Amino acid sequence: MKSISVNSKKDRQLESLGTVLQKWGVFIGLILLMLFFSIKSRHFFSIPNFLNIARQTSITAIIAVGMTYVIIINGIDLSVGAIVGLAGVLCAVFITNLGMNPLLAIVLVLAVSAVIGLIIGATVAYIKIPPFIITLAMQQIVRGVAFVITSGYPVYLKNPLMNTIGRGFFLGIPTPVYIMAVIFIAGGFMLHRMRLGRYIYAVGGNIQTARLSGIKVERVIVIVYILIAVFCGISGVILSGRLSSGTPNAGTGFEMDVIAATILGGTSFAGGEGTVFGTLIGALLMGVLSNGLNIMNVDPYIQMIIKGFVIFLAVFLSVINSRKSEEK
Amino acid sequence: MNETTYILEYHGITKGFPGVQALDDVSFKIETGTVHALVGENGAGKSTLMKVTGGAYIPEGGEVVYKGEKVSFLQPADALQKGIRTVYQELNLVEKLKVHENMFLGSEEHVVLRDKEESVKARAILTDYGLEKIDPRRQVGRLSIGERQLLEIAKSAWANPDLLIMDEPSSSLSSSEIEILFNLIKRLRKEGKTIIYISHKLTEVLEISDNITVLRDGKHVITAPNKEFTEETLITHMVNRKMGKQYPERVSNVGEVVLEVENLTRAGKFKDCSFTLHRGEILGFSGLMGAGRTELMRAVFGLDPYDSGTIRLRGKRVNHISPSKAKDLGMGFVSEDRRLDGLVLCRSTKENTVLPNLLSYSKRLFGVINRKQENEAVDAQKEALNIKYANKDHKVKYLSGGNQQKVILSKWLLMEPEILIMDEPTRGIDVGAKKEIYDIIHELSLEDLGVLLISSENDELLGLCDRIIVMHDGSIEKEFAREEANADDLLLAAFGRFKS
Numbered sequence: 134m135k136s137i138s139v140n141s142k143k144d145r146q147l148e149s150l151g152t153v154l155q156k157w158g159v160f161i162g163l164i165l166l167m168l169f170f171s172i173k174s175r176h177f178f179s180i181p182n183f184l185n186i187a188r189q190t191s192i193t194a195i196i197a198v199g200m201t202y203v204i205i206i207n208g209i210d211l212s213v214g215a216i217v218g219l220a221g222v223l224c225a226v227f228i229t230n231l232g233m234n235p236l237l238a239i240v241l242v243l244a245v246s247a248v249i250g251l252i253i254g255a256t257v258a259y260i261k262i263p264p265f266i267i268t269l270a271m272q273q274i275v276r277g278v279a280f281v282i283t284s285g286y287p288v289y290l291k292n293p294l295m296n297t298i299g300r301g302f303f304l305g306i307p308t309p310v311y312i313m314a315v316i317f318i319a320g321g322f323m324l325h326r327m328r329l330g331r332y333i334y335a336v337g338g339n340i341q342t343a344r345l346s347g348i349k350v351e352r353v354i355v356i357v358y359i360l361i362a363v364f365c366g367i368s369g370v371i372l373s374g375r376l377s378s379g380t381p382n383a384g385t386g387f388e389m390d391v392i393a394a395t396i397l398g399g400t401s402f403a404g405g406e407g408t409v410f411g412t413l414i415g416a417l418l419m420g421v422l423s424n425g426l427n428i429m430n431v432d433p434y435i436q437m438i439i440k441g442f443v444i445f446l447a448v449f450l451s452v453i454n455s456r457k458s459e460e461k
Numbered sequence: 462m463n464e465t466t467y468i469l470e471y472h473g474i475t476k477g478f479p480g481v482q483a484l485d486d487v488s489f490k491i492e493t494g495t496v497h498a499l500v501g502e503n504g505a506g507k508s509t510l511m512k513v514t515g516g517a518y519i520p521e522g523g524e525v526v527y528k529g530e531k532v533s534f535l536q537p538a539d540a541l542q543k544g545i546r547t548v549y550q551e552l553n554l555v556e557k558l559k560v561h562e563n564m565f566l567g568s569e570e571h572v573v574l575r576d577k578e579e580s581v582k583a584r585a586i587l588t589d590y591g592l593e594k595i596d597p598r599r600q601v602g603r604l605s606i607g608e609r610q611l612l613e614i615a616k617s618a619w620a621n622p623d624l625l626i627m628d629e630p631s632s633s634l635s636s637s638e639i640e641i642l643f644n645l646i647k648r649l650r651k652e653g654k655t656i657i658y659i660s661h662k663l664t665e666v667l668e669i670s671d672n673i674t675v676l677r678d679g680k681h682v683i684t685a686p687n688k689e690f691t692e693e694t695l696i697t698h699m700v701n702r703k704m705g706k707q708y709p710e711r712v713s714n715v716g717e718v719v720l721e722v723e724n725l726t727r728a729g730k731f732k733d734c735s736f737t738l739h740r741g742e743i744l745g746f747s748g749l750m751g752a753g754r755t756e757l758m759r760a761v762f763g764l765d766p767y768d769s770g771t772i773r774l775r776g777k778r779v780n781h782i783s784p785s786k787a788k789d790l791g792m793g794f795v796s797e798d799r800r801l802d803g804l805v806l807c808r809s810t811k812e813n814t815v816l817p818n819l820l821s822y823s824k825r826l827f828g829v830i831n832r833k834q835e836n837e838a839v840d841a842q843k844e845a846l847n848i849k850y851a852n853k854d855h856k857v858k859y860l861s862g863g864n865q866q867k868v869i870l871s872k873w874l875l876m877e878p879e880i881l882i883m884d885e886p887t888r889g890i891d892v893g894a895k896k897e898i899y900d901i902i903h904e905l906s907l908e909d910l911g912v913l914l915i916s917s918e919n920d921e922l923l924g925l926c927d928r929i930i931v932m933h934d935g936s937i938e939k940e941f942a943r944e945e946a947n948a949d950d951l952l953l954a955a956f957g958r959f960k961s
């Protein structure tokens with residue numbers, strides 16, 4: 134049969150401009166935002182401040198990688214902040230109160246997180262309880278456990294390893310930033326280049342097609358919830374190292390930042406679409422925003438309003454944009 | 462009216478997508494009050510032209526003249542208001558809502574809905590159109606595909622448009638449903654309406670249409686009155702080459718038994734179904750819509766549960782079958798509904814093609830995908846099935862309907878199954894491509910593939926199968942060997958009235 138004729142060059146250029154805007158919209162937004170803060174405050178544009186932003190962002194960005202998977206498979210996880218809190222508390226209790234080897238303590242903490250993820254994932258996949266509900270419940274349970282364990286007080290945590298993880302530097306760059314980089318690279322590789330990643334997209338795009346294609350969809354769902362819970366555990370360990378304590382209410386409200394970063398990064402709430410790189414940009418955008426606003430001494434309540442608007446705007450633009458590209 | 466008037470005129474319509482010129486300077490006219498058929502190969506641009514007409518796409522060049530008035534760059538809402546209605550190839554009903562709710566969606570007469578009143582009205586309309594078998598209070602998700610299609614058509618017809626566009630309305634209809642459709646079309650024509658009818662079933666096209674337009678590769682080939690065409694000349698215009706016989710000369714290659722199904726029963730769906738499939742055999746399943754063929758096959762593949770009975774593969778009993786297990790055992794399943802469970806529409810053609818086969822392309826550490834192998838496999842399938850798309854990384858939803866169907870086929874053929882269940886595999890596929898697919902099925906069967914073929918086109922079953930099983934009302938009614946089967950008996954058996 135005839136081969137298909139190719140459009141003129143001009144058309145293709147036009148087309149690519151459209152897709153560039155769609156793909157890089159948040160990236161451009163990030164750069165504009167950085168430009169704006171650089172002009173407004175001379176404290177903003179400096180290497181130490183950038184490292185500071187990277188370190189602050191890393192704690193939520195790590196979880197956002199997991200949230201990307203979760204939202205791609207049409208799920209949601211509201212329990213992330215609570216798991217961060219419990220992970221930190223357990224870390225402190227294991228090391229300070231029980232005198233455990235810190236490495237072993239960390240492994241145990243991640244194992245506990247994984248079990249929480251397993252429970253959530255299994256409930257979603259097999260019992261088919263909507264993830265919104267089960268993770269809302271899990272948020273309460275996990276946070277409650279963290280408070281019970283500590284009777285509501287922070288547990289002191291002073292340990293060289295934990296110190297390095299939470300507040301150390303290597304070659305002038307904060308340790309958490311390395312951890313974040315590793316998770317983003319590995320997490321991105323998994324999603325885009327490995328079988329599991331493809332399955333995640335397929336399950337999110339059309340779970341019935343995925344099942345019919347012989348994919349064990351339940352297993353994919355469970356793995357995804359385990360992954361995000363483990364990322365929460367890692368984030369909790371870092372946070373407790375940074376705070377030098379296990380605080381039962383650490384991580385409160387993280388779910389908002391994490392979901393916002395993921396959505397800003399272009400992951401579709403309809404499922405089946407999203408990239409880890411986009412999420413990184415989204416997380417950085419959130420980080421730059423709060424850092425810049427802080428530097429400019431904006432009232433925290435006003436900050437909330439601004440952040441809300443930014444999320445609204447980003448989602449609004451992406452919806453408009455994707456609708457346009459459908460109609461092209 | 463003696464003088465011909467044209468309700469619609471296309472002048473030089475041009476529309477391209479990245480990498481494809483979907484419409485290239487298309488000009489022709491449609492007479493008022495006629496049934497105008499539009500035919501062409503998969504990807505010829507039929508649906509695109511209709512989307513331009515309905516205002517869903519904006520053409521890059523040319524103009525549409527509607528009732529003597531230039532209407533280029535219509536918006537969908539304008540098109541509706543001017544009396545143009547389109548029943549798109551992809552159905553647009555809300556599955557969770559009931560039939561009557563769907564019918565009046567967007568045109569509810571009261572703020573507080575009157576359920577009763579609506580359903581009574583819906584029933585009256587449906588009965589009027591010969592669709593009394595559809596209960597207005599049922600959920601649309603529970604209707605068969607054919608019923609959904611008819612419902613959508615009835616909904617559009619009821620809106621009383623001057624121009625009704627139907628994009629492959631008959632591809633999922635049974636022969637009795639097609640009769641209902643044709644009666645509806647004839648009635649609308651009598652009322653002075655104009656209908657644009659797209660179909661790959663050329664016999665139908667020749668039966669119902671007044672004029673026919675052929676498109677090929679986005680270009681207009683010919684528009685002429687129905688009587689100037691025969692099936693052969695239509696095909697020649699469509700593919701621009703001679704085509705051989707539609708069905709391959711069947712050489713039987715029946716080997717040992719590979720699949721045995723015994724007394725399979727699922728309450729309310731099918732009961733006591735037993736059959737065997739041999740290596741290299743093509744076993745057809747005929748019957749009316751709702752006879753339980755799809756449900757039976759879904760159970761065999763582990764997609765749906767069954768209550769009792771046994772499934773044996775190569776002599777070994779299979780318990781707790783699931784799709785992943787079935788796949789591991791060498792079974793593939795080409796399902797009947799592209800959008801429901803055939804494709805992941807928001808992902809690329811490549812990802813869709815390799816989905817059931819990823820394991821073979823990711824044998825290295827922890828399932829890292831070998832992109833070179835994967836790309837080669839997808840390209841080979843594109844070549845083998847002659848699938849038309851510009852870029853394998855583009856979303857599969859941008860492919861034309863028939864090409865999507867080919868992607869589904871290719872994803873299972875790539876797996877090299879031993880048993881392939883095919884539920885209406887040639888739905889929406891053009892005549893040329895159908896022949897290619899028949900040839901492929903035939904050749905694979907010579908290489909010992911066992912095929913379970915469900916089809917509502919008895920021609921297809923008669924041309925291809927070694928044996929044909931007819932189902933009626935959830936049970937196996939009759940089995941015919943190739944030699945003894947004929948169209949009349951198949952139909953009688955499908956109605957449960959065959960007496961030997």
Ligand SMILES: Nc1ncnc2c1ncn2[C@@H]1O[C@H](COP(=O)(O)OP(=O)(O)OP(=O)(O)O)[C@@H](O)[C@H]1O
Pocket residue numbers: 459461478479481482483501502503504505506507508509510550849850851859860861862863864889891
């Ligand atoms: N939204 C889109 N984006 C990119 N390409 C598209 C889009 N819609 C259609 N195409 C391409 O335009 C060409 C014409 O498609 P169209 O759907 O009009 O074909 P068709 O004649 O209706 O075929 P079929 O009989 O298979 O339904 C195809 O090559 C298709 O891949």
Ligand SMILES: [Mg+2]
Pocket residue numbers: 507508509550628861862863
């Ligand atoms: Mg089409």
